[in-house]
Amino acid sequence: MFYEFTDAGILKNIIRNKSIRKEDLTPVLERVRESLLRKNVAASIAEQVCADTCASLIGKQVDMLESLNKKINAVIRNSLARILSHAESFDLLMQIRAAKAKKIPYTITFVGVNGVGKSTSLSKVASWLLSNGFTVLIAACDTFRAGAVEQLRTHCQRLDVPLYERGYEKDPAKIAQEAILQARHQGIDVVLIDTAGRMQDNEPLMRALSNLVSLNSPDLVLFVGEALVGNDAVDQLQKFDSSLVNLDRRGKKRIIDGIVVSKFDTIDDKVGAILSMVFASGAPVLFIGCGQSYQDLQTPNIENLIDTLLS
Numbered sequence: 001m002f003y004e005f006t007d008a009g010i011l012k013n014i015i016r017n018k019s020i021r022k023e024d025l026t027p028v029l030e031r032v033r034e035s036l037l038r039k040n041v042a043a044s045i046a047e048q049v050c051a052d053t054c055a056s057l058i059g060k061q062v063d064m065l066e067s068l069n070k071k072i073n074a075v076i077r078n079s080l081a082r083i084l085s086h087a088e089s090f091d092l093l094m095q096i097r098a099a100k101a102k103k104i105p106y107t108i109t110f111v112g113v114n115g116v117g118k119s120t121s122l123s124k125v126a127s128w129l130l131s132n133g134f135t136v137l138i139a140a141c142d143t144f145r146a147g148a149v150e151q152l153r154t155h156c157q158r159l160d161v162p163l164y165e166r167g168y169e170k171d172p173a174k175i176a177q178e179a180i181l182q183a184r185h186q187g188i189d190v191v192l193i194d195t196a197g198r199m200q201d202n203e204p205l206m207r208a209l210s211n212l213v214s215l216n217s218p219d220l221v222l223f224v225g226e227a228l229v230g231n232d233a234v235d236q237l238q239k240f241d242s243s244l245v246n247l248d249r250r251g252k253k254r255i256i257d258g259i260v261v262s263k264f265d266t267i268d269d270k271v272g273a274i275l276s277m278v279f280a281s282g283a284p285v286l287f288i289g290c291g292q293s294y295q296d297l298q299t300p301n302i303e304n305l306i307d308t309l310l311s
């Protein structure tokens, strides 16, 4: 697919001056910004993408109309691809195989605000791991929301996966610790740790999450964010990241390692949350949830995402 953010007037201006100037790009970037905002990219991120694109074009020498048009479009695509390439730079199966070879359970913690799809995504990942031949233990560490443990029990029964649960009384950090120990004794390959949803500004709950993460040092802290999220995506990710670093009493300074984007099936072409989340955190998107069944889990397709962002 080929996009036109330029028109004859803009291109002729640039050719006349022999090199690209900031003022020539202003109308081009205005179109790019509008396109990104239309696709639900957070405003501050759209702004930064445009600034980066502008920086890589200013001063470039050009003499042919057609090649200039191609160059501008290619730079815009490259700029988006550079950000989104975080989305595919992580081989989770390889990491799990390496842990398995050392007979250590690989541990993944799912975190995020309330109702975004943490437990559903965790169950989809469990199903994906089973289909890749790994054994899984799920740890019920949402001891906060009524019904959370029962919800996981249902998933575990359907998936035929063991559940480590201690009801609602105990400290979730300790439950995770016991679950990991049990997995180690039983030779289970992967422990998936469910956590309670919490708002990014709720300091006591963020402190509890930080304690769970620092006590157990999971191999992977996965942030689950809804594809529907707009400008709040940046705030959520930055506050989860900074809470894990700043509220930790053990000085481990963990941050979000990866992202699961949920409810992708509900957004039509408004795919911008992916760009916002990757840009805001620097973490890759490992999975995209696109429905309610266990099979509705995909990995990102960068070219398709860019096509949609710019369409």
Ligand SMILES: Nc1nc2c(ncn2[C@@H]2O[C@H](COP(=O)(O)OP(=O)(O)OP(=O)(O)O)[C@@H](O)[C@H]2O)c(=O)[nH]1
Binding pocket: 112, 113, 114, 115, 116, 117, 118, 119, 120, 121, 142, 145, 148, 195, 196, 197, 198, 262, 263, 264, 265, 266, 289, 290, 291, 292, 296
């Ligand atoms: N359409 C759609 N619905 C989803 C997807 N993922 C999760 N859901 C739905 O979102 C709702 C909340 O999912 P949960 O997995 O319970 O969310 P949670 O983040 O664990 O919620 P809390 O534990 O309460 O914070 C449920 O109705 C899920 O079926 C998805 O990819 N697509």
Ligand SMILES: [Mg+2]
Binding pocket: 118, 119, 120, 142, 148, 194, 195, 196, 197
């Ligand atoms: Mg849940």
